[in-house]
Amino acid sequence: MIRISNRFEGRVAVVTGGASGIGEAVARALHAEGASVVIADVQEAGRALADRLGERIRFLRTDVTVESDVAAAVDLAVASFGRLDVMFNNAGVMGTLGPIDRTPMAEADLTLAVNLRGVLCGFKHAARVMKPQGSGVIISTSSPAGVLGGVGPHVYSAAKAAVIGLSNSVAAELRPFGVRVNTVIPGAVVSPMTAAVVATGADDLAGATAALGDSALMNNRALTPEDVAAGVLFLASDEAAYMTGVTFPVDAGMTGISGRSPYTSGRYEQPVTLLEAGRTAAATARS
Template sequence: MGRFEGRVAVVTGGASGIGEAVVRALHAEGAAVVVADVQDEPGHSLCAELGRRTRFAHTDVTVEDHVSDAVDLAVADFGRLDLMFNNAGVMGALGPIDRTPMADADLTLAVNLRGVLCGLKHAARVMKPQRSGVIISTSSPAGLLGGVGPHVYSAAKSAVIGLSKSVAAELRPFNIRVNTIVPGAVVSPMTATVVAGDAGDLDGATAALGASALMDRALTPGDVAAGVLYLASDAASYVTGVTLPVDAGMTGISGTSPYTTGRYEQPMMLLEAGRTTVAPGRA
């Protein structure tokens, strides 16, 4: 019996990248999953591969009826909704702020923020009468730090965190938990386009991201899926309103400690007016 036996999830952006990893992990642990994505071919292929307990719903998250239909499909075919993972997102508008086309900005906000709002709305519609459920949305380090993502993307991802905390306060009395996951730069087709110049070059993306990784390897979609499944599981049954980074400390640790290298490799004391003493036994 898996942790999610008998539970039902909707995963937006579920046909590739982080979403696909979460779909696979949930299904492996017993959940029924609706893969909600605008990418028809990979979505259908994933469901065909996993077989029973999966459905594909063509879902453009900028269209509220699509999001609503994906939720309704989960309830119609599997009887309930236990997890809504609002994961669909795009980098969207790139470039200097003074040259940003507003149409590009509007679409970026529509996918990355309005789409999450739609997911929260329609998940709550089903979960409130159940008086149970978990809603998780994907943000980004760009939502917490300046200069690590495009402008409009950063604004949307910051707003996802604020929106999730606000909704968490509303839904807490209904035993519905609402949290946010913050993945670092993860190996995915979208990231591969940025760092390797080819959405299909995942090996190139792995090498490029691994070379600059804060830990000993590149972040994988499976790493992020582990964080999502924790937040969705009973192990996190008292966890709501939190923002969980899966980023090797990028957003929480400003840099490498200078107090473990060079002259500081040996224990010592730094005292008044710069006076130093070496720890006993280390002279």
Template structure:
């Protein structure tokens, strides 16, 4: 049985670890030829070697337009086309109080997390428009939508990705190209482990730390985000463009518990004026 991306070619930036690695593995398993881009040479080459001839590692700095242009050209030269561009590379970037923020750190955060996405969109569109088909996906964050869950500049650029994607979706729709944003919650990954655990290599510590605050029965893993990216990349999303897909256990849409379904509200009723409750059901009109 053919996979959902059989015959397609995908580029995944930040593809050597975390969400990127999970997506590379899922796209490959679904039949795609995958070009993974990263600055992590050893991890990227090892993943490509593991997956075989339908995977290729290309060392890429997404802040350098010439690198991104060469990445796209390499995908086309090696595999003949480009169907999916997943702009996933990102860093946490500048951290600290706003009144002490170093502008050099701001610049690198913007360069990787937003300018890199612009470059990816530009060069993907360059080769997708003549074929009149393609899917462009970019990784944002709940920090784009909620205050207090990410560093300041990270939050700003992740919000910028949503605005950028929606604007580009309107432009590229007539060319048969879909442009969408995916919003993962906190994922068990090296980047998250570097923040919540003993270091970037402490994935077990990240799993444990995120498990303690998970909104569902376990923490979010790269494979969960890859499943969302697969949907946006494939034919099931043929009429889906300009959307924000949260893969966050409801963090951005249902962040808190439901307070009126338990405790003193466990028995169903209706709250009326001045705190009066509706009478017990079964005696006709109860209010």
């Protein structure tokens, strides 16, 4: 992503799940706009990304299901750069898939551990720095599956719904301390995890781009990690200084629009007014 401003110069961020997909795009964008960034991920690809970005970047292998790992990522940010301004709780997995009556509970526990417990750990350790600091922004990644039934796996959907509730609850606590807490809801985005579901495998980003482009709700193209990063950076910036407890969709209206309006085409292409008992009248222009 091209650096377009220095909105985050002097700011410090931790991005969990920052080695690929949305997390990578956010880490790149924050760094490009002046932030110092800790990439916290179980994937060693995060180390290579940090090496490519150069200065103001650290990588720490982080399993978000392990509280001490999340604490260490926050501590690394403070030790290396002196503070913590942005915590992006983004690490997540699709987790266990399949019918509810055949769900392996051990896999369900792992899914919840990554997608919910990991976010809780992120809140806990970001808050212990941000509360005494008197400022900061915590953003967590949810999903349309946390709002709509039938668009995601069962346990994943439950965890993503819980992320929204948790975020709003924490927002109420941290508001008096000057710490903002918001949630982003990305639509289906081109990433290795999505490619594993809709294409031939995690490396088939071209296949994912084509598949998601075919079903795109807007702009006739797939949603990209950079599209989501633009929303995350807005929430993290001073431009959103009065926004907290917000659930922010970047999903072409998937969670807010049930479908194409049935009252603007076909028999309703010409305006009509529906009155009592189904009586209709031609719409009239009003001055």
